[in-house]
Amino acid sequence: MNATTNHTVKVAILGSGNIGSDLMFKILRDPGHMELALLAGIEPQSEGLARARDLGINASHAGIQAILDDPNIRIVFDATSAYAHVRHAKLLKETGRIAIDLTPAARGPYVIPPVNLGAHLAETNVNLITCGGQATIPLVYAVSRVTPVPYAEMVSTIASLSAGPGTRQNIDEFTFTTARGLEVIGGAQQGKAIIILNPADPPIMMRNTIYALLDSEEVDEQAIVDSIEEMVVSVQAYVPGYRLKNPPVFEKRATPEGKRTLVAILLEVTGAGDYLPPYAGNLDIMTASARQVGELFACQLLEQR
Amino acid sequence: MLKPPRLTDTTLRDGSHAMRHQFTRQQVRSVVEALDRAGVPVLEVTHGDGLAGSSIQYGFSRTSEMDLIEEARNAVTRSRIAALLLPGIGTRKELKEAGARGIQVVRIATQCTEADISQQHFGMAKDMGLEAIGFLMMSHMRPPEFLAEQALLMESYGADCVYVVDSAGALLPDGAAARVRALKQALKIQVGFHAHNNLGLGIGNTLAAVEAGADQVDGCLRGLGAGAGNAATELIAAALDKLGLNPGVDVFALLNAAEFVVAPFMPFQPIPDRDSIAIGYAGVYSTFLLHAKRLGKQYDVDPLEILVELGRRKAVAGQEDWILDVTLELAKQKQTSTQEAIPS
Numbered sequence: 001m002n003a004t005t006n007h008t009v010k011v012a013i014l015g016s017g018n019i020g021s022d023l024m025f026k027i028l029r030d031p032g033h034m035e036l037a038l039l040a041g042i043e044p045q046s047e048g049l050a051r052a053r054d055l056g057i058n059a060s061h062a063g064i065q066a067i068l069d070d071p072n073i074r075i076v077f078d079a080t081s082a083y084a085h086v087r088h089a090k091l092l093k094e095t096g097r098i099a100i101d102l103t104p105a106a107r108g109p110y111v112i113p114p115v116n117l118g119a120h121l122a123e124t125n126v127n128l129i130t131c132g133g134q135a136t137i138p139l140v141y142a143v144s145r146v147t148p149v150p151y152a153e154m155v156s157t158i159a160s161l162s163a164g165p166g167t168r169q170n171i172d173e174f175t176f177t178t179a180r181g182l183e184v185i186g187g188a189q190q191g192k193a194i195i196i197l198n199p200a201d202p203p204i205m206m207r208n209t210i211y212a213l214l215d216s217e218e219v220d221e222q223a224i225v226d227s228i229e230e231m232v233v234s235v236q237a238y239v240p241g242y243r244l245k246n247p248p249v250f251e252k253r254a255t256p257e258g259k260r261t262l263v264a265i266l267l268e269v270t271g272a273g274d275y276l277p278p279y280a281g282n283l284d285i286m287t288a289s290a291r292q293v294g295e296l297f298a299c300q301l302l303e304q305r
Numbered sequence: 306m307l308k309p310p311r312l313t314d315t316t317l318r319d320g321s322h323a324m325r326h327q328f329t330r331q332q333v334r335s336v337v338e339a340l341d342r343a344g345v346p347v348l349e350v351t352h353g354d355g356l357a358g359s360s361i362q363y364g365f366s367r368t369s370e371m372d373l374i375e376e377a378r379n380a381v382t383r384s385r386i387a388a389l390l391l392p393g394i395g396t397r398k399e400l401k402e403a404g405a406r407g408i409q410v411v412r413i414a415t416q417c418t419e420a421d422i423s424q425q426h427f428g429m430a431k432d433m434g435l436e437a438i439g440f441l442m443m444s445h446m447r448p449p450e451f452l453a454e455q456a457l458l459m460e461s462y463g464a465d466c467v468y469v470v471d472s473a474g475a476l477l478p479d480g481a482a483a484r485v486r487a488l489k490q491a492l493k494i495q496v497g498f499h500a501h502n503n504l505g506l507g508i509g510n511t512l513a514a515v516e517a518g519a520d521q522v523d524g525c526l527r528g529l530g531a532g533a534g535n536a537a538t539e540l541i542a543a544a545l546d547k548l549g550l551n552p553g554v555d556v557f558a559l560l561n562a563a564e565f566v567v568a569p570f571m572p573f574q575p576i577p578d579r580d581s582i583a584i585g586y587a588g589v590y591s592t593f594l595l596h597a598k599r600l601g602k603q604y605d606v607d608p609l610e611i612l613v614e615l616g617r618r619k620a621v622a623g624q625e626d627w628i629l630d631v632t633l634e635l636a637k638q639k640q641t642s643t644q645e646a647i648p649s
Contacts, residue, residue, distance in 0.1 A: 153360055155624075168421050169422075169424060171422045171425070172392070172397055194393060194394050196622075197418075198620075199418040200621075204619075209630075245630060249629065254365075255365055256365050262361065
């Protein structure tokens with residue numbers, strides 16, 4: 001082993017589309033303890049593969065096989081499709097690689113870096129839920145760690161141009177998966193997700209609104225605000241464009257279960273513009289989270305050596 | 306030769322907005338019985354924002370929409386029950402349940418630029434044996450040729466009809482007619498038109514759409530609907546009857562239904578008042594009206610300013626959370642400008 005491999009872990013990206021390309025730029029810009037060894041796609045004429053080669057990155061159109069052929073690759077980001085990931089997950093597990101899944105396949109546990117990644121660093125496959133989930137679950141968690149949240153709802157509005165065919169043809173899956181994430185990781189007893197595509201030109205920044213209904217009428221508003229602000233800072237560490245548009249709003253709302261305290265959190269995510277345009281904050285937060293998860297796995301692998 | 310359009314009444318769906326989603330089983334039953342008796346062939350019953358619309362974002366339903374659908378289905382002798390579904394809010398899960406509770410028609414609504422998010426829902430609706438109708442919302446935001454392309458997508462997914470939906474009540478009669486005509490020319494299936502009365506053109510636009518060849522049109526008794534309300538079902542019936550295009554309904558029975566069944570429980574009569582006209586003028590989603598009024602009062606901001614700003618930002622169907630956003634920003638601006646006005 002040469003000196004660099006003692007300090008870095010070889011990683012590969014599977015999928016040479018928009019997400020794979022943006023992730024490539026993020027890892028190249030800030031590699032941390034990762035060395036991007038390969039970008040693998042399946043289209044020989046893929047622009048993404050050509051772009052990688054121009055940047056001096058090894059690129060292959062042999063798909064998963066190119067990764068299986070290189071035993072030094074320890075971590076694999078899968079930015080293909082849920083359908084493809086089911087097959088990839090099996091092959092990667094059999095060959096002892098860690099899979100970071102950006103598709104909705106969910107073969108492994110859901111992870112949100114600042115919330116629960118620490119608990120899953122022994123897993124061999126983790127899933128990043130959805131873009132809206134990465135944006136909103138941390139804030140639901142920030143509320144539920146202070147006071148019980150019987151019901152949380154998120155509304156994600158993204159620019160039409162940033163919604164690819166995968167999202168468009170599977171919009172129900174976004175709703176189901178995100179709502180489940182609000183419950184399992186966000187800590188809400190019941191979660192609900194709504195997604196809206198806005199075609200305005202120039203495109204709008206990704207906007208998310210989080211509503212949490214609280215159990216009691218008497219709540220420590222300051223403790224909730226502090227927890228939310230702390231969480232925003234934690235997410236900003238890997239998604240710089242993550243910010244509250246306004247301070248959290250508290251009000252009393254009539255619900256089917258009676259009058260409850262509602263906290264509304266208005267969030268905007270501006271993309272870093274690594275490869276995708278800044279309005280595509282929804283895609284940026286996925287690739288930024290993926291990079292963060294990869295970095296934490298890489299550090300752990302190095303510690304184990 | 307014009308033929309009578311099919312009339313769909315959506316008092317129990319679009320009216321849900323004006324009712325703040327508080328419809329009771331009894332109200333639904335009485336409205337459905339009256340419409341069924343008058344011969345209206347399709348009655349839409351759902352939360353105002355479609356299946357699964359009951360939420361903090363849009364307002365919680367007092368009674369589950371599934372229970373209301375079942376109540377409606379049990380009350381009809383000949384009318385068919387429809388539900389609205391907005392992909393992104395409702396899913397195939399709710400569509401399946403609505404089917405089990407008795408709907409025979411589903412109207413699948415998308416922003417008029419985003420028809421391609423509806424494919425899986427049309428697929429399921431056809432598998433369930435439902436009549437499936439596409440709803441291109443906020444149709445004023447795009448020109449006729451563009452809408453026709455989006456409608457063609459819905460046709461390719463299996464739609465039986467596609468509606469030009471003037472969600473903002475922002476179209477003028479020539480714009481309504483041009484859009485219907487463009488769809489009629491492009492599609493093999495039927496074309497519908499759904500009006501709002503924000504500019505006082507609910508009936509005028511509906512008649513223009515019928516003259517342009519619309520096969521289906523929507524109304525609400527007493528115009529009970531979002532914004533300044535919809536084209537009133539009883540008015541459409543009376544006007545079409547005078548045109549010799551009565552769609553097979555009993556006009557006087559509808560007048561009675563509006564006057565004696567719906568009017569008594571309405572919280573207010575939707576009309577093109579100041580804020581509703583602003584909605585039509587600025588081209589924003591009609592359902593924003595009551596939310597803007599509530600937040601305007603809460604934060605001491607003029608609802609008209611809120612609505613105009615939402616129009617400037619090109620908010621689309623379902624973006625009620627932006628109203629809070631805009632209100633907070635306008636309130637902040639107002640505070641800053643007041644402070645600046647005080648000499649230090």
